[in-house]
Amino acid sequence: MPRESVPVPAAVAPPLECLIITGMLALLGMLMVLAAAPADPFVRPREEMVLTQITRRGVRDEAVLAAMRSVPRHLFVPERIRGSAYEDRPLPIGHGQTISQPYIVAYMTELLRLTPDAKVLEVGTGSGYQAAVLARIAREVYTVEIVPELGRQAQGRLRTLGYGTVHAMVSDGYHGWEQHAPYDAIMVTAAVEYIPPPLIAQLKDGGRMIVPVGSPFVAQMLMLVEKKDGKVRTSSLLPVRFVPLTRGP
């Protein structure tokens, strides 16, 4: 007797194998999505930092914005305040020093008008964060820190994070780093009551230097020093503060 085929109604549940395969596919898909998602939980805060604190305040240089997006600021602050790393303020890093507010880092970097082949000198390594940001844009960064402990910590941190183009030295920033001079740009990250003559000498003709001027714990004015045909001209740019709890304009 021929066997009659029994039509399978459309609404009948799929066989178990199908279910297993579908489930495995779904699981695979989820794993892929998870794998594609960033392992770094600070990516989003960093993106938000760039958007809300930096872009909205007028920093437009794409290279600077890209650098700010990519440098893991949280790895440059003491572990106990890592959760505050992307907040809109400077943070204490010990030894009476601070890591600057993100906006100020971006703004000062933009002011230098760096090109990819630029050679930059930073005076005041601090945590090393500013040097890392500069290294994302410029060809070479030379950074000098006077506080030995801070300088050594920053050197180790920059090496661990793979910033091979940053050259750090523990020394009195007053003298700059003559061996590698002249520089296309110089950034001083501590308030100074005098602009060291060696820094002026080590600035390339046509180069730019950014210096905060004013009391270390009150308010400083960011100042731009330009050297052209051997003549030095300065401009006050923006009031800033380099102490905890600061917020830029």
Place this chain on the structure above:
Amino acid sequence: MSGDMRLNTAIGLVSAAVVAFQICLMQILSIVQWHHYAAMVIALALLGFGASGTCITLMQERLLRGYAYLLPAFLLSCGAGMAFCVGIAMTPLVRFDAMLVLARPESSWRLTLTCLVFFTPFFLGAMAIGLAFVRHVRAIGKLYCSNLVGSGLGSLLAVALTWGFLPERIPGLIAILPILAGIIMCGTPRRAAAACLALVPAAWAVLYPPGLAMSEFKALSRALEMPGSTIVSTRNSPYGLMQIVSSPSLRFAPGVSLERQALLPATPTVFKNGDWFGPVPRLDARARADILDSTTTGLPYALGEPHRVLVLDAGTGADAAQAISHGAEVWAVEQNPFAVDIMRDNLESSRLRVLNTGSRTFLMRYPARFDLIVIPMIDAFGGTGGLHALSENYLLTTEAFCQMWNRLSPRGLLSVSCWMDYPPRASLKLLATLAEVLERSGVDPRSHIVAVRSWGTLTIAAQRKPITPGDVERTGRFCDALGFDPVLLPGLEPSRREGFHALQDASWFDDVDAVLSPKRQDMPYGFDIRPATDDRPYFSQFLTRKSLARLNSLYGIRAIPFFEISYLVLIATALQITALAFVLIVLPLMKIGRSGKTRTLLYFGGIGVGYMLIEMVLIQRFVLYLGNLVYAATAVIGAMLIFSGAGSYVSLRLRSVSRSILAVIPCLVLAGAFALPPLLHGTISLPLAARVGIMLLFIAPPAFLMGMPFAQGISTIGEDQVPWAWGVNGCLSVVSTPLATIIAVELGFAWVMIFAACAYGVTFLSTAGRH
């Protein structure tokens, strides 16, 4: 020793210790943090006096029952607390950093904990005094006398100790006094012998003092972080803890020209209470002067060759060295003896004459004339964000500038420099002050003032003779050579004002022009740039309500406290103390009831407020007269308390005239408020001994009378009210301290005296209808 004498001695000792400890603590906290937080912590700790009144009221019966052993126990524990509390406050658990108070929540808790730690010895000492007052109401006149005289001697003791010991050792030494008082009051020799054990912590604190953990943000901490930095000299005195740091990285060249290519030499630097004070001038004055001549302070030497130069508030002598190198005969006036020694040691020159006195006192006492008068750079580098807002500065008042102007020779010149702060405040206030002084002398400021600016500093030179074309040319050459911009110069083209250094906000030039015009009073500006006066000598106080809005727009609301921090901390202190004082005053009313307490509140509150206000004004008035802040403060406090003690001693014998005395005090205060300035001005040229005599004669009558009402009042109220009255007096005395400063800043010292008279008037009125 009789029982009475033992008790009076004990009260005197603990009172002396409390005042000495307060002064010592002020210095320690100013060293490890900043003075405004020091004032705040101490004001809160002093509420221990008010709290003791509350505590005794609430537990009066129990405390009186155990009086025999509680009194020595309070005295001994007060001493132990004094010995230990500085060490406890320096432990990592308690230590706070003023810079981080608003940034980290745990710092606020640490601040509270610090206040509590320091509150303890004050509370325990006040408990001992208050308990003795309650237990011996009938002898209140003598006891209060011991309290006041002891307090007066305590202030003298504190000054004496700072000469001989480092700040960290002093609390242990002071702690010996209340412990001795406790031993005296122990009753039996056996107990006294046991109580001697309490001397161990005091001895420990003297021999092994706690290290003072300074804020990492203090200038000294940062200097010592630099490699090769060492403290080469330390000296303590009532003028502060002076330390010289030698470092290959410390240099001094404020706002030096960018055209100057030569290296800046390392310079040992002097720190006062952990803050920058000045460089040590080198023997090679020529090299040092060469650097300063490359700053805007070289302007007066570019304009002429002064033969005789006066440097006021000369500090460690950098400006004096500059003047010496220009061949001038230099008179350097400095109040701080440590700075004077540095000048004498490092600037040996037959042309230098160093005078150890206050600059204003010098101006008032010496009639000599000078070709150049120099005021060194105002404030620390970049301005100080209101750190000095509450520091009385009698050198930057209109009266001071008038005196300087009158001390200039016919070709003389007055030079004053400041940092270019932002938002601009100091520069505009200076110009406004000079403009007012010159106008008062019948001179148009625009034809007598030259000003030049570097990238960071501004120097203003006011000449007795009108500016000549030659002066214009010399100023132009000076500016061109060093890359400076002329700001004020006859016939100056506006474009030259920003030739080398462009300002972010060029409206500053308009403001400069506006403050020099006679209509400067109508000039709208976001900060208080009205000239300071001797009655309101707060040059660095710029804060107004408008300023808050401007600072908010520039930096954000959270940054405001960092700009005018002293004044804001003062207001915060006043609010906190007032709230706590209210609680401490109201709490005991739940036990003793409210009925009939208004009179007591007004009576003792009026005394507490009035006394402190008068004390504060008299200190300020005599600072100029005696020429020395530390000694004037000590002399006034000591004299007032000792004369008041005498008044208290005789008060109960004069009870029949008590209302008359209360009526006389406000009148005396008011009369004194108006009579004092001319009296001091007329006699300032007398020798120091005569001036001290006049001071004592002036202070004695009111202080004597002001010592009477407390004891008289205590003897007339019910015994259950005595501790409450003691608490009210203590609370309102503490509240009136920040209040006095707020009134002085806003209205001037004359108004503080008027408020003091009103406070005593309230005391007088509260006795209306009583016989």
